Amino acid sequence: MRSAAEIFLTFARIGISGFGGVNFWLRRILIQEKRWITDAEFLEGFAVGQIIPGPNVYNLSIMIGHRMGGWAGAFAAVAGIVGPPLLITVALGLAYRRYQALPVLQHAIGGMAAVAAGLVIANGLMLAAALPRRARQWIFLLLGFAGIGLMHWPLLYVMAGLGPLAVWLAWRDETGRRAAG
């Protein structure tokens, strides 16, 4: 067991180091440097975190914090991974609110926003490429994209329409495969 203070400081360091994504520093500091968890444990937590709604890195931090220091550790991990970077981000946002009318800032952030859009699209395309190559996958992907991106339907409705069907079909595959195998 580790103290809540040590867990907080460790996750705060990860949060502040994590320019452009925390995942890399989470692995480097927790697995390689501190040896709090192994690679296999990390991947297992990552897989569990993927099913839970919300940011995966955040869910994983709660799980690791809990393992290292109980519920106090979980709380310390949350405070560390979110708190300090939130303060920095809000400070940047307040500066933006104050100076957003300056043309040079508008141009700079306009360029960054075009890049940020590209980052999101590239991330989505890489994940799409990693999906199993089955027609059903593409149908659900296109329905999700069209419902939200083209039709502008509320996400809760689209999720309620597609989610249960998608999970049921995957469940049928899974149980069928196990029964056969």
Next chain:
Amino acid sequence: MSAYDIAGLFWHVLLLGAVAVGGLSTVMPDIYRYMVEEQALISGREFADAYAIAQAAPGPNALWVALVGLQAGGVAGALAAIVAILLPATTFTCVAIALHARRPDAPLALALRRGLSPVAVGFMLASGWVLVRSVEHGWQGYALTAATVFAVMRTRLNPLVLLALGAAAGIVGLV
């Protein structure tokens, strides 16, 4: 932004936080729809700017939610948005810990992950589409977005380097 607006934002983001399987970029289009199109709390440009700033800042990418809240309602808006989006994640994760849910290969867990993945990826691509549309710029901006997609998929350049290049391109008037 009134207390009523902040409560409305909190409730909307809270519901989305409960279905954000696959990360927060899956629910970005709906937060955009609510804040920009339905409630007109901020402009599309401000939404995209806030997202871009959060990408360049340290910490979990999820902090863009705090920044769009900040743009709409100051520090109270930022806190309302980030607490609302993280509260469901916190609750579900704590329940998973309490239930000793350490079986990512259990049939239901696999069905959830495999079934929802394509839907989540579709939502994520819709997020990119929303960002592209919300930035009003000419063909140069679209070219920069396309070049970024290519750079991410074909090179190992750090996203921060790409964001800095984008800022530079904006300052010298290319975008």
